Amino acid sequence: MAQKKTIAVIGGGAAGLMAAAYAAEICDPDTDEILLIEQNDRMGKKLRITGKGRCNLTNDCDRDEFLANVSTNPRFLYAALAGFDTGDTQEYFEALGVPLKVERGKRVFPVSDKAGDVVEALVRRCREMGVKTLQGRVTSVHTHTDDGRPAVTSLRVAGKDILVSAAILCTGGCSYPVTGSDGNGYKLAEALGHTIVTPKASLVPLVCEGNLCPRMMGLSLRNVSLRVKDTTKNKFIYEDFGEMLFTHYGVTGPLILSASAHIPDVESGKYELHINLKPALDDAELDARILSDFKKYANRDFINALSDLLPVKAIGPVVELTGIDPRVKVNAITKERRRALVSVLHDITIRPIRTRPIAEAIVTKGGVKVSEVDPKTMESKLVDGFYFAGEVLDVDAYTGGFNLQIAFSTARLAAQSAVWGM
Numbered sequence: 001m002a003q004k005k006t007i008a009v010i011g012g013g014a015a016g017l018m019a020a021a022y023a024a025e026i027c028d029p030d031t032d033e034i035l036l037i038e039q040n041d042r043m044g045k046k047l048r049i050t051g052k053g054r055c056n057l058t059n060d061c062d063r064d065e066f067l068a069n070v071s072t073n074p075r076f077l078y079a080a081l082a083g084f085d086t087g088d089t090q091e092y093f094e095a096l097g098v099p100l101k102v103e104r105g106k107r108v109f110p111v112s113d114k115a116g117d118v119v120e121a122l123v124r125r126c127r128e129m130g131v132k133t134l135q136g137r138v139t140s141v142h143t144h145t146d147d148g149r150p151a152v153t154s155l156r157v158a159g160k161d162i163l164v165s166a167a168i169l170c171t172g173g174c175s176y177p178v179t180g181s182d183g184n185g186y187k188l189a190e191a192l193g194h195t196i197v198t199p200k201a202s203l204v205p206l207v208c209e210g211n212l213c214p215r216m217m218g219l220s221l222r223n224v225s226l227r228v229k230d231t232t233k234n235k236f237i238y239e240d241f242g243e244m245l246f247t248h249y250g251v252t253g254p255l256i257l258s259a260s261a262h263i264p265d266v267e268s269g270k271y272e273l274h275i276n277l278k279p280a281l282d283d284a285e286l287d288a289r290i291l292s293d294f295k296k297y298a299n300r301d302f303i304n305a306l307s308d309l310l311p312v313k314a315i316g317p318v319v320e321l322t323g324i325d326p327r328v329k330v331n332a333i334t335k336e337r338r339r340a341l342v343s344v345l346h347d348i349t350i351r352p353i354r355t356r357p358i359a360e361a362i363v364t365k366g367g368v369k370v371s372e373v374d375p376k377t378m379e380s381k382l383v384d385g386f387y388f389a390g391e392v393l394d395v396d397a398y399t400g401g402f403n404l405q406i407a408f409s410t411a412r413l414a415a416q417s418a419v420w421g422m
């Protein structure tokens with residue numbers, strides 16, 4: 001009997017699970033074998049913590065909107081998205097028994113709010129389709145050259161060589177290395193001649209100048225607005241609304257992580273974050289609100305009259321920024337001084353000077369250079385039978401379910417090409 005042809009999928013994360021399941025769905029089980037190799041003792045370790053454990057698995061938007069949310073190399077994704085788009089992802093998971101819901105910003109989550117359900121659905125699908133699994137770390141990829149380009153022939157896993165007809169590299173980026181995506185996939189690709197665009201942190205907390213953030217450490221704010229200013233151009237380049245958190249080093253939270261993707265050169269120190277603590281009120285409305293509090297607390301010191309307006313941790317820093325004596329009685333504060341308070345509440349300015357380390361980033365910017373990968377097949381242009389999918393590629397997007405959709409779309413295309421290309 002002829003030996004089965006093996007397609008190996010390296011890495012059992014979002015891309016690897018999808019690639020293995022789909023390859024098994026479309027291959028001929030009599031002649032082909034799909035082998036999913038994951039170094040961890042469980043699949044989808046990172047996928048399980050996505051969306052704060054709820055997994056924002058895609059975004060219910062059309063293709064143009066999707067591509068507008070891809071910050072690096074959106075055009076590389078045309079074919080992958082044409083083959084499997086955000087609607088297809090939703091249909092696929094619903095069919096696998098994971099009912100979905102759409103939330104603010106068209107973000108799609110499982111109705112159960114459990115990322116584990118997404119992982120289990122993919123793991124179950126792999127099992128049903130006969131995917132073989134192997135726990136181990138792929139340490140090298142071997143090729144053979146007859147004439148022309150080299151072709152992949154085998155993988156070394158835990159000291160043993162496994163013969164393969166094709167391999168799909170789904171090893172992720174290098175953020176959150178405890179989940180398994182520790183950047184070793186870049187070395188495997190580099191050893192085959194691929195160029196790695198230097199990995200950088202994206203969707204990452206920001207370290208800020210000064211002592212304002214440490215003083216407000218632990219303060220979590222909902223419903224604030226943020227504008228990012230490029231001081232060299234004297235221009236606001238990004239604006240959003242949502243939730244943020246002050247920490248000992250600076251700022252984090254969804255609002256900040258999204259903003260960080262718009263300032264990849266944050267180390268230049270040219271940006272300012274302008275935080276509006278009361279975006280729902282214009283200057284006049286806010287002044288009226290302050291006046292009413294000042295009437296209520298007419299005989300209190302200024303520092304003791306803001307507890308209805310601000311969380312405790314913000315009061316000291318805000319008072320200091322206004323330049324008003326904290327011990328002055330509020331009935332002695334003039335309209336002009338109140339204006340200073342309004343302007344601070346509407347605009348606290350802090351300067352980010354760098355990102356936190358890449359290990360704390362939600363995604364890695366950089367990775368396998370896409371000009372060395374065929375966007376119509378996800379196959380390496382340097383090595384036959386070697387494919388890429390997911391975050392290992394130099395493609396990344398903003399928050400909202402876009403990064404997982406990229407993993408799923410590229411995985412489907414790579415799997416299809418690997419099966420049909422054998």
Ligand SMILES: Cc1cc2nc3c(=O)[nH]c(=O)nc-3n(C[C@H](O)[C@H](O)[C@H](O)COP(=O)(O)OP(=O)(O)OC[C@H]3O[C@@H](n4cnc5c(N)ncnc54)[C@H](O)[C@@H]3O)c2cc1C
Pocket residue numbers: 010011012013014015016037038039040043044045046047049050051052055056057058136137138139170171172173175176179180181182184185361362363389390391392400401402403404405407
């Ligand atoms: C905290 C957090 C929250 C996130 N939330 C969201 C979200 O809600 N929505 C969204 O769209 N995106 C989210 N992301 C981003 C998203 O998780 C990633 O973009 C996505 O998981 C990338 O999928 P991947 O399969 O390419 O890589 P990964 O999911 O990182 O999987 C790579 C796998 O390869 C394995 N591996 C690596 N090297 C080897 C090797 N040599 N041999 C064998 N196995 C190997 C690893 O162990 C790992 O399991 C989040 C990320 C983080 C860190």
